[in-house]
Amino acid sequence: xxxxxxxxxxxxxxxxxxxxxxxxxxxxxxxxxxxxxxxxxxxxxxxxxxxxxxxxxxxxxxxxxxxxxxxxxxxxxxxxxxxxxxxxxxxxxxxxxxxxxxxxxxxxxxxxxxxxxxxxxxxxxxxxxxxxxxxxxxxxxxxxxxxxxxxxxxxxxxxxxxxxxxxxxxxxxxxxxxxxxxxxxxxxxxxxxxxxxxxxxxxxxxxxxxxxxxxxxxxxxxxxxxxxxxxxxxxxxxxxxxxxxxxxxxxxxxxxxxxxxxxxxxxxxxxxxxxxxxxxxxxxxxxxxxxxxxxxxxxxxxxxxxxxxxxxxxxxxxxxxxxxxxxxxxxxxxxxxxxxxxxxxxxxxxxxxxxxxxxxxxxxxxxxxxxxxxxxxxxxxxxxxxxxxxxxxxxxxxxxxxxxxxxxxxxxxxxxxxxxxxxxxxxxxxxxxxxxxxxxxxxxxxxxxxxxxxxxxxxxxxxxxxxxxxxx
Ligand code: NIG
Ligand code: FE
Numbered sequence: 001x002x003x004x005x006x007x008x009x010x011x012x013x014x015x016x017x018x019x020x021x022x023x024x025x026x027x028x029x030x031x032x033x034x035x036x037x038x039x040x041x042x043x044x045x046x047x048x049x050x051x052x053x054x055x056x057x058x059x060x061x062x063x064x065x066x067x068x069x070x071x072x073x074x075x076x077x078x079x080x081x082x083x084x085x086x087x088x089x090x091x092x093x094x095x096x097x098x099x100x101x102x103x104x105x106x107x108x109x110x111x112x113x114x115x116x117x118x119x120x121x122x123x124x125x126x127x128x129x130x131x132x133x134x135x136x137x138x139x140x141x142x143x144x145x146x147x148x149x150x151x152x153x154x155x156x157x158x159x160x161x162x163x164x165x166x167x168x169x170x171x172x173x174x175x176x177x178x179x180x181x182x183x184x185x186x187x188x189x190x191x192x193x194x195x196x197x198x199x200x201x202x203x204x205x206x207x208x209x210x211x212x213x214x215x216x217x218x219x220x221x222x223x224x225x226x227x228x229x230x231x232x233x234x235x236x237x238x239x240x241x242x243x244x245x246x247x248x249x250x251x252x253x254x255x256x257x258x259x260x261x262x263x264x265x266x267x268x269x270x271x272x273x274x275x276x277x278x279x280x281x282x283x284x285x286x287x288x289x290x291x292x293x294x295x296x297x298x299x300x301x302x303x304x305x306x307x308x309x310x311x312x313x314x315x316x317x318x319x320x321x322x323x324x325x326x327x328x329x330x331x332x333x334x335x336x337x338x339x340x341x342x343x344x345x346x347x348x349x350x351x352x353x354x355x356x357x358x359x360x361x362x363x364x365x366x367x368x369x370x371x372x373x374x375x376x377x378x379x380x381x382x383x384x385x386x387x388x389x390x391x392x393x394x395x396x397x398x399x400x401x402x403x404x405x406x407x408x409x410x411x412x413x414x415x416x417x418x419x420x421x422x423x424x425x426x427x428x429x430x431x432x433x434x435x436x437x438x439x440x441x442x443x444x445x446x447x448x449x450x451x452x453x454x455x456x457x458x459x460x461x462x463x464x465x466x467x468x469x470x471x472x
Contacts, residue, residue: 058085059441060101061467065109065449067092070421070434075413082112084441087469092437110464111450113416115179115442116397117423117433120299120355120384122211123166123204124197125187127153128389133363142364144253144281146390147187147215154187154197163200169387170204172395177463179442179470180423180432182384184247186211191235198242207427209245209275210236213255213263228259232266240270245296249277250286257285264293273428279303279369280360280391291315291352297382297426299355302369313377315351346436349425355382356418358403359392371418372409382422383415398454398462405455412452432470441469 060083067080069092081098083091091099132146154162166183173181183201185208188194194212201208212231220227236246246267248260254277255263264274274293278286280300287308290298298312354374361368374381383400386392394400397419404415424433431440446453447464454462 056086057103058083058090058101059103059105059467060098061105061107061112061443061445062095062098063109064095064107064112066111066451067435068111068113068416068420068451069436070114070417071436075417080112082435082443084443084467084469087441089435089437089439089441092435107445109449111446111448111453112435113177113444113446113451114420114433114435114439115444115466115468115470116177116419117180117382117421117427117429118173118178118385118387118397118419119182119207119297119382119423119426120357120386121169121181121183121395122186122386122388123169123181123183124162124185124201125150125154125389126157126161126165128393132390133393136364142281142366142391144215144249144251148218150187150389151189151215151217155190155193159196159200162197163203166200166204169395173385173387173397174466174468175463176396176398176461177444177466178385178395178397179444179466179468180207180427180429181205182207182209182245182427184209184211185239185243186214186247186249188212189214189217191230191238194235195238195242198239202242206244208243209247210239210243210267210272211247211249212236212239213248213260215249215254224259228255228263232263236266236270240267240272243272245275246270246272247275247277250284250289251278251300252281252284257289260286261289261293264289264295268293275299275426279308283308287311294350295352296349296428297353297355299384299386300357300360300369301354301374302361302366304369304373309373309377309379312352312354312374312379317349317351319348319350346430346434348428348430349380350428351380353380353382353422353426355384355422355426356404356408357384357386357392358400358408359394359396360386361407362403363392363394368403368407370409371404371414375410375414380422380425381410381414381418382426383418384423384426399458402455402458406458412450412455415455416451441467443467 062081064080066078068076079095081095185194185197188197212235216224216227248263250260274295276290276295276298278298283303283305287298288311291311356369387395401415404410421433444466445464446462448462
């Protein structure tokens with residue numbers, strides 16, 4: 001995208017309204033043309049001022065019924081307008097007093113929100129596990145070992161097949177309003193397959209995560225110490241150049257806290273930021289380990305001890321970007337790509353975010369995480385899709401928002417915040433997830449007067465159009 005803005009109609013009604021975006025959901029089909037952008041906008045790019053946001057160009061979106069900026073003093077405003085210039089939000093205010101711009105888009109009273117930041121996905125894989133899903137719906141329990149069947153299919157697939165699958169999912173994501181995505185490896189589990197998955201993922205996003213410690217692969221059963229040594233040795237050497245983050249699945253049937261500590265510590269020593277999967281299947285020490293190691297996020301958090309909630313709540317808060325260190329990004333935050341090193345539009349979140357993945361509970365018929373307990377304890381919460389063929393084969397952040405509101409005790413405002421700003425915090429990014437002046441101009445227009453409709457009208461394609469300015 002090279003810093004240029006693009007716009008794609010995404011919903012079924014795309015192109016019908018004042019914003020005039022062209023193309024239906026397929027407009028996102030050019031997914032993943034450049035690093036970090038959730039799908040090049042493809043055919044929709046020439047519509048309504050799109051593709052024209054090169055150096056010096058400005059776009060005014062006016063007549064926004066409700067605009068969510070996440071500005072601390074005024075997180076949302078009605079009758080609003082926003083100006084994007086050089087790919088950044090340059091002005092926010094009342095529509096009546098909006099400045100002129102090179103191009104004008106009439107939002108027609110729609111609600112505008114920041115693009116979704118999907119901070120947890122596993123998009124590079126082959127095959128599907130529909131039969132396993134059906135068995136679960138008939139009463140079978142989800143087990144981490146199912147991952148091995150996707151590993152076998154992924155190892156057998158070509159690079160072109162893996163990339164085509166990931167691009168298809170990125171296109172789905174873009175059509176549903178996601179503008180930044182994190183992608184994990186974890187379905188290769190050999191040195192060659194993990195590094196090729198990450199090098200493919202790197203062509204799609206800057207937010208790549210090395211997850212060699214997803215499960216112990218079949219050929220290492222009975223030799224798990226050897227596999228752990230491989231993950232933190234030769235496999236880490238091959239994968240670190242393609243990764244910003246390192247992750248370990250700490251749970252029943254996966255890795256222990258001690259194994260995870262040794263793997264994550266090795267990754268941090270290589271300059272990767274830590275992330276952890278924990279609390280999906282049972283309480284473990286994985287959440288406290290994540291906090292102890294300064295992990296940016298601990299994901300799932302379905303089963304939590306009181307001590308886990310206290311540890312998350314007590315993890316460090318926001319840190320000014322001017323505080324020195326690696327671009328202001330503290331402790332184990334991942335310094336390889338400089339992706340967090342952005343314009344001065346806020347403070348980097350230095351604590352450990354609890355990333356909730358309600359698509360997993362939906363798809364495994366499990367109890368949902370208790371978001372209220374976390375929010376009331378003062379924990380920063382993110383929502384993500386966990387898009388993968390086993391536990392959560394959804395690419396839809398609106399679906400996750402609907403589940404969070406219906407099943408997890410979140411208000412619609414909290415859920416939208418968690419799906420945007422929360423995701424940015426979980427990636428230690430300050431340039432995305434909000435629409436304050438200086439932010440990336442990543443904006444979703446909803447075919448609705450309010451974001452509440454994302455939960456109130458579940459399953460309805462409410463994303464009218466998506467404007468993407470960020471480059472990573
Ligand atoms: O995040 N929990 C571990 N990994 C994935 C599941 C992967 C799979 O079942 O294939 C998850 O849910
Ligand atoms: Fe996951």
